[in-house]
Amino acid sequence: MPCNADNERHWQVIAQGYDLEPGPINLENGYFGRMSREVLAHYQAHVAFINRSNSVHVRQRFEQGENVAIRKLLAQLLDAEPDAVAFTRCASDALQSLIRNYNRLQPGDQVLISDLEYDTVKGAMRWLARYRDVEVIELAHAHPASFESLLQTYRDAFTRYPRLKLMALTYVTHRTGLVMPVEAIATAAREHGVDIILDGAHALGQIEFNLARLGIAFAGFNLHKWIGAPLTLGFIYIAPERLADIDPDMGEFHYPATDVRARTPYSTPNIPALMTLPQVFEEHRALGGAAAKGARMNYLRNLWVSQVRALPGVEVLTSDDPRLYCAITAFKFVGRDQQLMAQRLLEDYNLFTTTRVGAAFGTCIRVTPGLLTSAADINVLVEAITELNTG
Structure with a gap:
């Protein structure tokens, strides 16, 4: 074994x-994972340090370079480019931003969710119906599920609903742990011109994957589940060649429109938690x-x-x-x-x-x-x- x-x-x-x-x-x-004793010690030390140094360190060092280096480490974890990722508080924040800022929908288009999606994702997709004048298609997966039945459910939906433009897909469903055949579904979706927003909250850290190989351009992830980071850490992923299809979040202007970080709300993050991530990533690799x-x-x-x-x-x-x-x-x-x-x-x-x-x-x-x-x-x-x- x-x-x-x-x-x-x-x-x-x-x-x-x-x-x-x-x-x-x-x-x-x-729900969320534990920090190891060593990660917790690093986190507590960073909390104490930032509390002492306050904006002096944050403005001079963290914002000017440390956060860039940490973002590069995150990209390495994902085998992605640094300009494809931006930190958020959690996967839900990332997914909501992707859904509300996806700009390729026209009135009358259709969007797709299933019974196994996270409730926050369902709610965000239903929000599109009210504010973008699109129709929400809701599927219930057959039970018990098989690889082929899951794939066929989506193939049938792509044929039955020709106005489909966007769908939510949960990599690991939070209700049962069912792992969706993402690559096969993404291939079928691409053939019908349907974009996928992937909920990877439970996948990162326990499943090996490559987003480019899966055919996924938009995704949200948590770092506090299977990676072992402090709470309040997640991130958004947007393939660089698809960045223009996601608008800056509510006119976000602190970063240029060509920067993925403009796709998330600008705010003061949990800086000590971010500073702990190098230790978290190192420990994750050391565990295998x-x-x-x-x-x-x-x-x-x-x-x-x-x-x-x-x-x-x-x-x-x-x-x-x-x-x-x-x-x-x-x-x-x-x-x-x-x-x-x-x-x-x-x-x-x-x-x-x-x-x-x-x-x-x-x-x-x-x-x-x-x-x-x-x-x-x-x-x-x-x-x-x-x-x-x-x-």
């Missing part, structure tokens, strides 16, 4: 670099990057899914096709109140999970291991699901 994915001792050593608050076993690591993290998360995911999928009262909602899953996987107790069952996981077995709603298949329980999750933790989950299924 690659990257020591099943080597508990290896990952136990890594876990020792993190502080963990006593409490339930956390299987809800999809997305290849190692993804392999470990997939191992832990498969460890519990393989033992509960066959239970008659349990439905695992995420495919076992290795192209279509990652750390996050959702399930439901058939015919039960999922919120109540999640509460029983917590109260009876000390397992913290979360429920997700909004998909066509209804409410589900989302399970997301993290870097500090052990195989022993997963065994507790398997025991809990098995016993609750019969109880």
Whole structure:
């Protein structure tokens, strides 16, 4: 198995670099990730330093060069050009900016979302209907999903709705962890003249990808999920040759129209968090990057899914096709109140999970291991699901 994915001792050593608050076993690591003890120390030191130096350092050093160097490091992480990325507070901010400033829509055009998109993205696309006089097409994906069924759903939509110009696509769906076949969908979309805005919030850090190879020109990402950065850090990606298709945000003038940074609101960012990113990126690479993290998360995911999928009262909602899953996987107790069952996981077995709603298949329980999750933790989950299924 690659990257020591099943080597508990290896990952136990890594876990020792993190502080963990006593409490339930956390299987809800999809909300945001932890900073390591070393990253946290750097962040706290930067907070203290900026608090002492205030604008003297920020105006003279950070704005004049440090932020440029950090942006270059971000671009290297993404295998992109520095002029393709700009920092935001989170993926949602980046995606909202891309949606509201996309300038190729005309009244009567159509835009596309599915039931698996993030609610903020759905809301932003529906906003276009009110303010750009476009029609929103909303799809519900067939369940259970397969690579071909997902792709065919979009192929059918491109044929059925010839006025489609723009679509949202979530790389890793936050409800179930389903990994969309982005490259295949992007190829089909391109054949029909449909642009994609990609939600990569959960992909960066656990999936290896190249945006140019995927055929993606517009995307938003988080740095506080699987990369291990402080909260309040994300970024926008716009392929340089497509920059003119996204207007400066609400007439933003602090940067020229030829600068991707004009596509985000100008404000005072979390400077200490940005200053911590070189340490974050170095640590991410030292751990083996997305290849190692993804392999470990997939191992832990498969460890519990393989033992509960066959239970008659349990439905695992995420495919076992290795192209279509990652750390996050959702399930439901058939015919039960999922919120109540999640509460029983917590109260009876000390397992913290979360429920997700909004998909066509209804409410589900989302399970997301993290870097500090052990195989022993997963065994507790398997025991809990098995016993609750019969109880």
